Amino acid sequence: MTTVIENNQQPDRLEVGTPLxxxxxxxxxxxxxxxxxxAVNGVNYSVAAGETLAVLGxxxxxxxxxAQTIMxxxxxxxxxxxxxxxxxxxxxxxKMSNEERRRVRGRKIAMIFQDALSALNPVLSVGYxxxxxxxVHQGASRAEAKAKAIELMDRVRIPAAKQRVNDYPHQFSGGxxxxxxxxxxxxxxxxxxxxDEPTTALDVTVQAQVMDLLAELQAEYNMGLILITHDLGxxxxxxxxxxxxxxxxxxxxAPVHDLYAKPAHPYxxxxxxxxxxxxxxxxxxxAIKGLPPNLLKVPTGCAFNPRCDVATDLCRTETPALHQVTxxxxxxxxxxxxxxxxxxETLHG
Ligand SMILES: Nc1ncnc2c1ncn2[C@@H]1O[C@H](COP(=O)(O)OP(=O)(O)OP(=O)(O)O)[C@@H](O)[C@H]1O
Ligand code: SF4
Ligand SMILES: [Mg+2]
Numbered sequence: 001m002t003t004v005i006e007n008n009q010q011p012d013r014l015e016v017g018t019p020l021x022x023x024x025x026x027x028x029x030x031x032x033x034x035x036x037x038x039a040v041n042g043v044n045y046s047v048a049a050g051e052t053l054a055v056l057g058x059x060x061x062x063x064x065x066x067a068q069t070i071m072x073x074x075x076x077x078x079x080x081x082x083x084x085x086x087x088x089x090x091x092x093x094x095k096m097s098n099e100e101r102r103r104v105r106g107r108k109i110a111m112i113f114q115d116a117l118s119a120l121n122p123v124l125s126v127g128y129x130x131x132x133x134x135x136v137h138q139g140a141s142r143a144e145a146k147a148k149a150i151e152l153m154d155r156v157r158i159p160a161a162k163q164r165v166n167d168y169p170h171q172f173s174g175g176x177x178x179x180x181x182x183x184x185x186x187x188x189x190x191x192x193x194x195x196d197e198p199t200t201a202l203d204v205t206v207q208a209q210v211m212d213l214l215a216e217l218q219a220e221y222n223m224g225l226i227l228i229t230h231d232l233g234x235x236x237x238x239x240x241x242x243x244x245x246x247x248x249x250x251x252x253x254a255p256v257h258d259l260y261a262k263p264a265h266p267y268x269x270x271x272x273x274x275x276x277x278x279x280x281x282x283x284x285x286x287a288i289k290g291l292p293p294n295l296l297k298v299p300t301g302c303a304f305n306p307r308c309d310v311a312t313d314l315c316r317t318e319t320p321a322l323h324q325v326t327x328x329x330x331x332x333x334x335x336x337x338x339x340x341x342x343x344x345e346t347l348h349g
Pocket of ligand 3: 063064065195
């Protein structure tokens with residue numbers, strides 16, 4: 001594949017809809033002193049070129065562990081993948097040779113973390129760090145690498161890139177540092193970007209700017225984007241579809257607008273009710289009662305049952321499968337699934 005930065009050309013654009021990544025029945029556990037924590041317990045999701053999947057869920061639901069497993073930075077003690085497949089363009093990365101896996105994970109899939117300051121090296125200039133990609137991977141000279149770093153900084157709209165290329169990470173604001181992280185992710189021209197809470201540390205206005213930039217670049221290159229967040233508000237405008245996670249499982253999937261309009265799982269319903277709304281100013285904000293479960297002691301049946309207002313006896317004994325959701329007329333609703341015994345009542349009731 002040609003590189004936009006190397007040749008000053010547009011990169012090969014992927015065709016929208018090309019399947020990129022499919023996670024199938026993934027299980028990851030941690031062996032701790034107190035027992036086995038099943039952090040990821042049968043996760044399925046997929047993302048195609050040009051598509052944005054938002055992965056949503058409270059702290060500890062397994063969002064990051066799933067992402068880190070995809071990136072290959074987790075399958076080592078105490079973490080262990082016990083089951084499942086991670087298909088990149090149809091090929092299972094868990095079965096690839098080390099060399100193949102490195103190539104895919106290093107170049108085709110890039111990750112952006114929440115904390116840009118700790119991801120960047122404080123004693124090296126941002127230009128040096130951005131240029132390193134080209135020196136190491138493409139044998140660029142120092143001057144060439146610097147020129148490419150400036151180009152990338154321009155691309156993510158860092159003002160006065162030429163003057164700032166020799167500055168150090170701490171000399172940039174949080175929002176600008178996150179743009180540098182995006183530039184780094186883009187430098188190898190990946191097919192897929194996984195952004196784990198990329199804007200959580202930023203104030204609301206800067207969050208929106210960074211999110212808009214990500215969405216714009218994604219559309220330009222037709223990349224796939226997995227956006228991990230615990231904030232439903234952040235993803236409403238940029239995501240195509242949502243996967244909601246609870247205690248290591250996907251509990252609901254849906255196209256983003258369908259999920260907002262009519263959730264099919266009580267947990268999602270609770271999350272939506274807890275978003276602050278302008279027309280509710282002054283009123284107390286709703287919060288789902290209780291706390292997410294300890295993964296060493298996940299409740300039997302539906303893991304959400306102790307916190308669910310509509311739980312029945314069945315919920316306490318039988319784990320609900322991820323059901324295909326249908327409309328009132330019985331017709332399947334595309335992309336909609338819910339792991340709730342009462343999904344019909346929740347959706348149509
Ligand atoms: N290194 C580890 N050792 C033991 N358990 C771990 C380790 N890393 C993660 N876990 C377990 O996996 C669970 C899921 O963690 P994960 O980081 O995926 O949550 P998350 O959904 O990303 O939450 P957050 O919103 O706080 O980032 C944690 O609650 C923890 O019990
Ligand atoms: S399965 Fe039962 S406990 Fe779980 S979310 Fe549905 S109604 Fe609530
Ligand atoms: Mg996380």
